[in-house]
Amino acid sequence: MSLPTKKRKFDRTTQDKLYFESYSDVTIHEEMLADKVRTNSYRLGILRNYKSIRGKVVLDVGAGTGVLSVFCVQAGAKRVYAVEASSIAEQAKKIVKLNKMEDAITVxxxxxxxxxxxxxxxxxxxxxxxxxxxxxxxxxxxxxxxDKWLKPGGLILPSLAELYIAPINEAVAEDRLNFWYTVKEQYDVDMTCMFDFARKCIMNNEIVVNSVSVEDVLSHPAKFAELDLYKATTEQVKRVSGAFSFECFGSSSVNAFCLWFSVTFQGEDKPLVLSTSPFKQETHWKQSILYLDEPVDVVQDTKIMGEITLSPSEKSPRHICAHLDCTIGEQKMKSKTFKLGESHCDE
Structure with missing residues (x-):
């Protein structure tokens, strides 16, 4: 009989090494560049700020393949420092040379x-x-x-980030759970006893990254946090939290909440917003889904209130935990902590 093994807790140096190694593979860069909403938003956000970039010095933090650095040169930047911690930096150098920008971009x-x-x-x-x-x-x-390199009055792109939350009836989970009621009809074997087990497996404490259909959103979303990158401190962003309240559109069942974000590029004319909302065109970020332990029925104008906190896992600082407190209708407040990645949240 084998004994359970203790979960490995990596120090921050090891965590960083694993993180940067993940960006050494082509797949993640392919996914990001193939995301036209993301990449075109950055391209337009940079080009629209050409008056502030032309003839100036730019720092690209986490440059990856260097595509943003190239956009900056196209916007007239005099010099760009493309800083990249992973080995993809070697490919970025080749891309810079291929585009004949080695005099302007230093990787x-x-x-x-x-x-x-x-x-x-x-x-x-x-x-x-x-x-x-x-x-x-x-x-x-x-x-x-x-704090170290930007001149006073310098420009940050993007400069504002906002976080949103909404209650949903996540149809994929519903369909997977209802599957166990269809087995008898198909194979003449009753497996309805699997329902509770399946619900524990599916509606667990993982933050699930998936696309949410607009039809599944049960109320107007609530913005629960805003980060101004000109003012935010490292201490403040370690723990991002906020309150929310909703009134449901109609009769349904709440089985999850979904999170998304937007970032804003300031501009000469009007700001450009890159949104990962389910009401907008899909991005590779999709939405982040937090499943309740069990669904709760709601009707028109049912009130939902609560608070959510995002913080790094103590065991894997580059991963996040989400702690949710919520009250749905007349029910007592429920609390649940979720994790994303290989982290294990401390309750």
Whole structure:
């Protein structure tokens, strides 16, 4: 009989190494570049700010393949420092050379916390957002770069992030659970006893990343947090929380909440918003789903209230935990803590 093994707890250095290694594979870069909403939003967000970028020095934090750095040169940047910690930096150098921009773009292989630049910068650009916005904890690197390298009055793209939540009836979970009531009809074997077991397996404490249909959203969404990248501190972004309240559209069953975010690029004319809302075109971030332990029936105008907190896992700091407190209608408040990735949240 084998004994259960203890979960490995990696130190921060090991966690960072594993994180950066994940960006050394082509798949993640293919996924991001294939996301036209994401990539075109950054391209337009940068090009629309050409007056603030033209002739200026730019720092690209977490440059990856260097596509944002190229956009900055296309917007007229005099010089771009493309800082990338993973080995994909070697490919970024080739891309820069292929586009004949090696005189304007310097690829720096290292973390923004450890590298040295020969000068301060006028602009910081970064695609730092993870699932549910805060997964991966890359925002800390952007704030570090801001405090160390950005000139007073400098530009940050994007400069504002907002987090939203809404109650949903997640149809995929419903269909998977109802499957066990169809087995007898198909095979003449009653498996309805599997329902409770299946519900525990499906509606667990994992943060599930998936697309949510607009038809499944049961109320107007609530914005529960806002981060101004010019003012936010590393301490403040370690724990992002906020309250929410909803009134349901009609009769249904709430079996989950979904989270999404938007980021805003300030502009000369009007801001450009990149949204990961289920009401907008799908991105590779999709939405983040938090399943309740069991569904709760609601009717028109049923009130839902609560609070949600996003914080890094103590065991895997680049992963996030979400703690949810909510009251649905006349029910007592329920609390649940969720995890994303290999982290294990401390209750």
């Amino acid at each position: 720096v292989h290292g973390t923004v916390e450890t590298i040295e630049l020969p000068e301060s910068v006028d602009v910081i650009v970064s695609e730092w957002m993870g699932y549910a916005l805060m997964h991966e904890s890359m925002l800390h690197s952007v704030l570090f770069a801001r």
